[in-house]
Amino acid sequence: MKLSGAEIVVQALQDEGVDYLWGYPGGAVLHIYDALFQQDKIRHILVRHEQGATHAADGYARATGKPGVVLVTSGPGATNAVTGIATAHMDSVPMVVISGQVPTPVIGSDAFQEVDTVGITRPCVKHNFLIKRVEDIATTLKKAFYIAATGRPGPVVVDIPKDITDPNIKIPYICPDTPQMRSYNPMVKGHVGQAHKAVELILQAQRPMIYTGGGVILGEASQTLREFVALTSFPITSTLMGLGAYPGTDAQFLGMLGMHGTYEANKAMHASDLLIAIGARFDDRVTGQVAEFCPHARIIHIDVDPASIAKTVRVDIPIVGQVHQVLSDITTLLRPQRDQLSQTTLDAWWQKIETWRAVQSLAYQPSDTVIKPQAAVEMLYQVTRDHDFYLTSDVGQHQMFAAQFYPFDQPRRWINSGGLGTMGFGLPAAMGVQQAFPEATVACITGEASIQMCIQELATCKQYDLPIKIVLLNNGYMGMVRQWQEFFYDSRYSHSYVDALPDFCKLAESFGHVGLRITDPADLEGAYREAFAQKDRLVFLDIVVDPTENVYPMIKAGQGHHEMHLSPNLTTERELA
Amino acid sequence: MRHIISVWLENAAGALARVATLFAARGYNIESLTVAPTEDPTLSRITLVTRGSDHVIEQIIKQLNKLVDVTRVVDLTEGVHIERELMMVKVRAEGTMRAELKRLTDIFRGRIIDIGHTHYVIEVTGDSAKLNAFIETLDDNTILETVRSGALGVARGRKPVASS
Numbered sequence: 001m002k003l004s005g006a007e008i009v010v011q012a013l014q015d016e017g018v019d020y021l022w023g024y025p026g027g028a029v030l031h032i033y034d035a036l037f038q039q040d041k042i043r044h045i046l047v048r049h050e051q052g053a054t055h056a057a058d059g060y061a062r063a064t065g066k067p068g069v070v071l072v073t074s075g076p077g078a079t080n081a082v083t084g085i086a087t088a089h090m091d092s093v094p095m096v097v098i099s100g101q102v103p104t105p106v107i108g109s110d111a112f113q114e115v116d117t118v119g120i121t122r123p124c125v126k127h128n129f130l131i132k133r134v135e136d137i138a139t140t141l142k143k144a145f146y147i148a149a150t151g152r153p154g155p156v157v158v159d160i161p162k163d164i165t166d167p168n169i170k171i172p173y174i175c176p177d178t179p180q181m182r183s184y185n186p187m188v189k190g191h192v193g194q195a196h197k198a199v200e201l202i203l204q205a206q207r208p209m210i211y212t213g214g215g216v217i218l219g220e221a222s223q224t225l226r227e228f229v230a231l232t233s234f235p236i237t238s239t240l241m242g243l244g245a246y247p248g249t250d251a252q253f254l255g256m257l258g259m260h261g262t263y264e265a266n267k268a269m270h271a272s273d274l275l276i277a278i279g280a281r282f283d284d285r286v287t288g289q290v291a292e293f294c295p296h297a298r299i300i301h302i303d304v305d306p307a308s309i310a311k312t313v314r315v316d317i318p319i320v321g322q323v324h325q326v327l328s329d330i331t332t333l334l335r336p337q338r339d340q341l342s343q344t345t346l347d348a349w350w351q352k353i354e355t356w357r358a359v360q361s362l363a364y365q366p367s368d369t370v371i372k373p374q375a376a377v378e379m380l381y382q383v384t385r386d387h388d389f390y391l392t393s394d395v396g397q398h399q400m401f402a403a404q405f406y407p408f409d410q411p412r413r414w415i416n417s418g419g420l421g422t423m424g425f426g427l428p429a430a431m432g433v434q435q436a437f438p439e440a441t442v443a444c445i446t447g448e449a450s451i452q453m454c455i456q457e458l459a460t461c462k463q464y465d466l467p468i469k470i471v472l473l474n475n476g477y478m479g480m481v482r483q484w485q486e487f488f489y490d491s492r493y494s495h496s497y498v499d500a501l502p503d504f505c506k507l508a509e510s511f512g513h514v515g516l517r518i519t520d521p522a523d524l525e526g527a528y529r530e531a532f533a534q535k536d537r538l539v540f541l542d543i544v545v546d547p548t549e550n551v552y553p554m555i556k557a558g559q560g561h562h563e564m565h566l567s568p569n570l571t572t573e574r575e576l577a
Numbered sequence: 578m579r580h581i582i583s584v585w586l587e588n589a590a591g592a593l594a595r596v597a598t599l600f601a602a603r604g605y606n607i608e609s610l611t612v613a614p615t616e617d618p619t620l621s622r623i624t625l626v627t628r629g630s631d632h633v634i635e636q637i638i639k640q641l642n643k644l645v646d647v648t649r650v651v652d653l654t655e656g657v658h659i660e661r662e663l664m665m666v667k668v669r670a671e672g673t674m675r676a677e678l679k680r681l682t683d684i685f686r687g688r689i690i691d692i693g694h695t696h697y698v699i700e701v702t703g704d705s706a707k708l709n710a711f712i713e714t715l716d717d718n719t720i721l722e723t724v725r726s727g728a729l730g731v732a733r734g735r736k737p738v739a740s741s
C-alpha cells in the first residue's frame with residue numbers, strides 16, 4: 001500500500017485506534033485535512049479555538065485513560081494550543097498534538113505562519129518531534145503515542161512540515177511495531193526489598209496516614225488502593241487530583257488535604273508518624289510550609305517518576321514503580337502479618353481523628369434568601385448522585401467547593417486542571433468527556449470569569465449535539481482572587497470584579513442552547529432537575545450565588561497543616577480534644 | 578558543591594537544546610558544558626560542570642534522566658576521576674617578556690602554538706584550577722584574549738562507562 005504523508009498520518013492514527021480528533025484547519029495542515037475528509041473511521045471535531053481542542057482532548061484522556069489527539073495548523077494554531085499542552089503536562093495527561101509546520105526548505109526563514117513549535121513547547125511537553133522525512137511519519141507517531149501513554153503520562157507534540165504531507169509523494173506504508181528506544185524505558189518494576197521495608201514501617205506505625213494523588217487514577221490502581229486501605233483500616237486523604245480513586249463517601253476517607261483541605265485531613269497529616277504517599281507529588285498547595293510538613297512522620301513514597309521522589313520533601317522509603325504493582329506487592333506481604341498491627345493503638349488514633357472531624361470544618365452558614373455556593377454543590381450531588389456522572393471544573397472558588405462538597409466514589413469522574421490551574425478548561429474538557437461517553441451525564445462547574453475564557457465552544461457543543469450541563473456559580477467576582485485580596489490586601493479588590501457580564505441565558509440561547517437563571521434558593525433543586533431531565537440539550541444554569549463567600553479552611557502561605565484558618569463561623573473551641 | 582556530570586544523548590536535532598532548556602527552566606546553574614559525538618556517531622556526550630547542594634544535584638540527575646533523548650547520566654564526582662580542560666591564551670609578547678612567557682608556559686607544561694612579532698598564543702591543558710592559576714600568573718595587561726573548552730572528565734580505571 002502506497003500512501004502520501006498526509007494519508008500516513010491518518011492511517012497511523014487509525015492503526016493507533018484513535019476514534020476522535022479535535023482540531024482546527026489552516027494552510028500547513030490542509031493536506032492532512034484532505035486525507036481526513038476521505039475516510040470515516042476517525043471523527044474530527046471542529047472546535048472554535050485551538051485551546052478548546054487541547055482541553056477537549058485532555059478531558060477525553062482523563063475520562064478514558066486513552067491519549068487525546070489534537071490537530072492544529074502552524075504558527076497561531078500551534079501557539080493557541082500551548083495553554084492546553086501545558087495544562088496536560090502539569091497534570092500528567094496523555095495527549096498527542098499534531099501541528100503543521102511550514103515546508104522544510106523554508107524553516108528558519110520567518111516564513112508565513114512560522115513559529116518554532118518544538119522550541120516553544122519544549123518546556124511543557126513530555127517529548128516533542130519535528131519530522132523531516134515522509135519515511136519517518138509512521139515510526140514517529142508510533143513513538144509519540146507510546147511515550148505519551150507509558151510511564152508518567154504526558155503530552156507529546158509532533159510537528160509536521162507541509163511538504164512532508166504532499167499528496168503527490170507516496171511511499172509504502174507498514175504499521176510499525178511498538179518502538180524500542182534505548183533512551184526511554186518506562187517499564188520500571190518496584191523493588192521488592194523496598195516493599196519489605198515499607199511493610200516493616202507499616203507494622204510499627206502508631207499514627208499512620210495514607211496520602212494519595214493523581215497517580216492512583218493515572219495508573220488505574222483504584223481497586224488495589226481500596227484493598228490496601230481496607231486491609232489496614234488506616235485513615236486516607238487525597239489531593240485534588242486523586243479524588244474518586246477512593247470513595248469520597250467512605251468513613252475512612254478524611255476528605256481532601258492541603259490549602260483548602262479538611263481540618264481532619266490536615267491535622268492527621270501533621271500528627272502522623274507514618275505517611276504513605278501514593279502517586280502524589282508533594283505539591284506546594286498540599287505541603288504548605290515544607291519545613292513544617294509532617295514533622296513526626298517517616299515517609300514511604302510510591303511514584304513511577306523518580307524525579308517526583310524527594311523533590312520537595314525528603315522521604316525514608318522511596319519506591320519507584322507503578323502504583324498498582326507496588327501496592328499489591330505491599331498488600332500481599334502485609335496480609336499474613338496484619339494482626340501484628342495493634343488495634344488499640346489504631347483505635348486511639350481514630351478517636352483523635354474523630355475529634356478533628358467533629359469540628360466540621362466545611363460547615364457554612366446556610367441561607368434561604370441567597371444561594372450559597374456550597375449549597376449549590378451539595379444540591380448538585382443530591383440530584384446527580386444516581387447518574388452515570390462526570391464533573392469537569394474551571395478554576396477558582398467553585399472548583400474548591402466542588403472538591404469539598406461533591407464526594408466522588410469512582411476514579412476519572414472529577415476532571416479539573418490542578419497543576420496549571422487553567423481557567424477555560426472546564427467547558428471544552430466536558431466536550432471531550434461527553435464525546436467519549438455519549439450516554440453519561442456530564443456537567444461543568446464554572447465561574448462567570450472562567451466560563452468566558454472558552455465560551456466560544458458553546459458553538460462546538462451545538463454542532464455536535466453535546467448535552468452538557470453548565471453549572472455556573474455566578475458570584476460576580478473572580479471569587480478566588482477576591483478572597484486573597486480580602487485576606488492579604490486589606491480588601492482592596494483590584495480588578496477582581498467581573499463587570500459588564502453578559503446575560504448568560506440569552507447568550508446560551510443565541511448559540512442554540514437552553515439557559516436558566518436561578519436566584520432563589522427555593523428554585524435550585526427544581527432547576528437542576530429540569531436541566532438534568534433534558535437529556536439531549538445543553539442547559540446553561542446561571543446560578544446567582546452569595547458574592548461574599550470564602551473557601552475554608554485555608555492554609556495561608558508560609559504556614560503548616562496545623563495552622564489552618566477556619567471559617568469565622570467556627571472556632572477551634574468546637575474541637576473536643 | 579561542584580559536580581562534573583557526563584550525559585550521553587541521542588545525536589539528534591534539538592537534543593542539546595533539551596538539556597539547556599532544562600537547566601534554564603529549573604534554575605540550575607551551568608558552569609561549563611561541552612558536547613561532541615562519541616565513537617558511536619548516533620550518540621553525543623556532554624560533560625557539564627554544575628554547582629548545587631546534594632538535593633539539587635540529585636534532582637538535576639533525575640531530571641536529566643527523564644529527558645527522552647538522554648541514554649545515560651553519570652556523576653563523575655561520585656568516583657575517582659580525571660578532569661581536563663583546554664585553554665588558549667593570546668598574550669602580548671614583546672622584548673624581555675617573551676622569554677619570561679616561555680618560561681611560565683614551560684612551568685605549566687603548556688605550549689606556544691602561534692608566534693608573532695608582538696604576540697604568542699599559549700595552549701595549556703589541565704584541571705580548571707590549574708588553568709585559573711596560569712591566568713593569575715599573567716598580569717591583565719599581558720592577556721589579549723582567552724578561550725576555554727570547559728571541563729572534560731573521565732572515570733579512572735580500565736572499566737568504561739556504558740553509554741546507555
Ligand SMILES: Cc1cc2nc3c(=O)[nH]c(=O)nc-3n(C[C@H](O)[C@H](O)[C@H](O)COP(=O)(O)OP(=O)(O)OC[C@H]3O[C@@H](n4cnc5c(N)ncnc54)[C@H](O)[C@@H]3O)c2cc1C
Pocket residue numbers: 090091092151152153212213214215216218219220238239240241242256257258259260261278279280281282283285286302303304305308321322323324395396399400417418419420421422480
Ligand atoms: C485554585 C487551586 C487550589 C488548589 N488547592 C489544592 C488543595 O487544597 N489541595 C490539593 O491537594 N491540591 C490543590 N490544588 C491542586 C494542586 O495545585 C496540584 O495540582 C495537586 O495537589 C497535585 O496533585 P498530586 O500530588 O496528586 O499530583 P499529580 O499532578 O496528579 O501527579 C501525579 C503523581 O503520580 C505519579 N504517577 C503517575 N502515574 C503513576 C503510576 N502509574 N504509578 C505511580 N505513580 C504515578 C506522577 O509521577 C506524579 O508524581 C489546587 C489547585 C488550584 C488550581
Ligand SMILES: Cc1ncc(C[n+]2csc(CCOP(=O)(O)OP(=O)(O)O)c2C)c(N)n1
Pocket residue numbers: 394395396397398399420421422423424446447448449450451473475477478479480481
Ligand atoms: C487563565 C488564567 N488566568 C488567571 C488565573 C488566576 N485566577 C485563578 S482563580 C481566578 C478567578 C476565577 O473566577 P471565577 O471563574 O468567577 O470563579 P470563582 O472563583 O468566582 O468561583 C483567577 C483570575 C487563572 N487561574 N487562569
Ligand SMILES: [Mg+2]
Pocket residue numbers: 396447448449473474475476477478479
Ligand atoms: Mg466568580
